[in-house]
Amino acid sequence: GSTVLIDYGKxxxxxxxxxxxxxxxxxxVIExxxxxxxxxxxDLFGTVTVTVPSEEISxxxxxxxxxxxxxNIGDELLPVPEANGAKTKEDVVPVDKQRPALITLIKSIK
Known part of the structure; x- marks a missing residue:
């Protein structure tokens, strides 16, 4: 695949x-x-796997x-849920039920 820079970092x-x-x-769309x-x-164009995370960009x-x-520049990134072991079809979380990264980050700060 191609190498890209994303505007997310450590x-x-x-x-x-x-x-x-x-x-x-x-x-x-946020539900x-x-x-x-x-x-x-x-509208899903592919995935990006982070190879080199820096402080402000990766x-x-x-x-x-x-x-x-x-x-294209400006397309949006959504984290793919981590796989915890082998998942069956029933274990997969539908996209509309995934928690946004910002909410997860805010809750981890508490």
Whole structure:
């Protein structure tokens, strides 16, 4: 994959090997009831895996979904939930039920 810079770093809680979904700009919707996020599967362009986290920015490798490179500056990143061991289909958390990274970070500060 291609190497990219992302505007998240260690000060944002980023660590090596974190994986993010790359979603088309302005296509992520925050759900009011669960504080989760919603996006259409067709707006998912691929993933970025962090390889070198720095304080304010990080370097990562892109894995594209599909043949064409549709990723652009300004597309949005959502953390992919960590896999805790083997997951069955019933254990997978739907995208609209995932907790945003900001909420997780705020709760960890308490």
């Amino acid at each position: 000060t944002d809680g980023i660590a090596k090997d974190m994986v993010f979904n790359v979603i088309k700009k302005d296509k992520v 009011d009831k669960t504080l989760g996020t919603i996006f259409d599967e067709q 370097e990562g490798v892109v894995k594209q979904k599909g043949f064409y490179d549709r990723i």
